[in-house]
Structures are given as structure tokens and as C-alpha cells.
Amino acid sequence: MKVKFSFLILSITLIFSSCKKEMGCIDPGAYNYNPDAQVDDGSCIPTVLGCLESNAINYNSDANVSDESCLYAFNIAQGVWNITPDCDEIEIPLIGTISLNDQLPETIEVFGQEDSTLYIEIDDISINGQVDNSGNVTVQEQTISLDFGMGFPTDVEVEGNGVIYFDNTGNINLTYSFEIPIIGTQSIDCSIEMNK
Structure with missing residues (x-):
């Protein structure tokens, strides 16, 4: 009986742990997209194209992806x-x-x-x-x-x-x-x- 009860507890634990979904950003257009995430956790950061080099005349402090537009x-x-x-x-x-x-x-x-x-x-x-x-x-x-x-x-x-x-x-x-x-x-x- 103890073996059956232990097996039942182990089976329930495996079932619930295998149902756990990875959380993250699921928007493929977002800067921090996580292809392994299955549940959106609200952490998506919009992709902002622009010049990332602070010594450029058109530096964009909001940009997080370079668009190769930097001018000096x-x-x-x-x-x-x-x-x-x-x-x-x-x-x-x-x-x-x-x-x-x-x-x-x-x-x-x-x-x-x-x-x-x-x-x-x-x-x-x-x-x-x-x-x-x-x-x-x-x-x-x-x-x-x-x-x-x-x-x-x-x-x-x-x-x-x-x-x-x-x-x-x-x-x-x-x-x-x-x-x-x-x-x-x-x-x-x-x-x-x-x-x-």
C-alpha cells in the first residue's frame, strides 16, 4: 500500500511539474523576445531602431537595435x-x-x-x-x-x-x-x- 501511495504522489508531482510553462516575452517583434517562452509575462520591450553610438550626432538614447544610421x-x-x-x-x-x-x-x-x-x-x-x-x-x-x-x-x-x-x-x-x-x-x- 505504501508503495502504491508513494507511486501516486510521485506521479502527481511529475504531472504538475511537467505542466509548468516557461514565462517570458512571446512577441517575436520585441527586443527581448524569448522563443522558449510559452506564457507572456508582460516583459516585452518594443524594438526601437536607431543609432546606438553616443558619440554620433544622431545618437538615439531610446534605440535598442542599430539601424546603421550613425552620423558623425x-x-x-x-x-x-x-x-x-x-x-x-x-x-x-x-x-x-x-x-x-x-x-x-x-x-x-x-x-x-x-x-x-x-x-x-x-x-x-x-x-x-x-x-x-x-x-x-x-x-x-x-x-x-x-x-x-x-x-x-x-x-x-x-x-x-x-x-x-x-x-x-x-x-x-x-x-x-x-x-x-x-x-x-x-x-x-x-x-x-x-x-x-
Whole structure:
């Protein structure tokens, strides 16, 4: 009798334990889909496609699956840009008004080094800058030589900032400060819209 009772208990235990279903996410489109799960436990996490690399300009913190779309500000910044300058004019006695807009070319070219350094080529003049992962451009104060159409080059202090967007647009704001003999110190603000 004891053997039959023990066998009955063992059989009931095996029957109930074999009925246990594995719990988990049963949605095959979910990020954490469990193909072995038989019972949905409500743990499914939706799949969100996007750029997973935090140093990319289009990083998506909600994404959990890469869609290979990552773009980097440093790479976007490089290349030939069409520019639309909006610069102050200079009033110089005996010479007249000089428009820096007329002195700037229609395009600029940007080169780079792997350490996020940019070289902004405006005609034959190179201005150095830095770009961060978010596309923010910083041009530290530096001296360049420009000819504003007065017939002689002038040492100019230039500095500024800007931003590069992942849709191949951006802007940069530069301030040019310089000394003109007899006239004195001049400062020109120049906002330049850029697009590729």
C-alpha cells in the first residue's frame, strides 16, 4: 500500500511539474523576445531602431537595435560648403564702404584631422576650429591676414562659433577685429549660413 501511495504522489508531482510553462516575452517583434517562452509575462520591450553610438550626432538614447544610421559631426563638417554670408560693412574715410560679403567666396572647404580639428579654407586663408560630437564648432581667437580690397593685407583677429547639423546644414558666426592705420580698431561680425 505504501508503495502504491508513494507511486501516486510521485506521479502527481511529475504531472504538475511537467505542466509548468516557461514565462517570458512571446512577441517575436520585441527586443527581448524569448522563443522558449510559452506564457507572456508582460516583459516585452518594443524594438526601437536607431543609432546606438553616443558619440554620433544622431545618437538615439531610446534605440535598442542599430539601424546603421550613425552620423558623425566631424565627418559631416568636412567637404565643400555653399555659404551665404551676412557680414557688417566697414566705413573707411576716403575709401568708402567695404562689404565683407563681397570679399567672401561662394563656397568654403573644410578639412579635418582625426582629433576633431577642422581647417576652414576661405579662399587661400585657413581658420582652425574644433567640432564636438554634437556638431558644435568653436573657433578660438587666431590671427590671419586679409585684404579687404584696400590694396594691402591686414592682420585680423578672428574667433567664433557655430553648429553643424546632420542634414548637411549649419552656420558659423565669426568676429573679425583688426587695426587700420590712422583710423583705429575695427570689429566686424559675420554670420555665415552653410549648406552642402
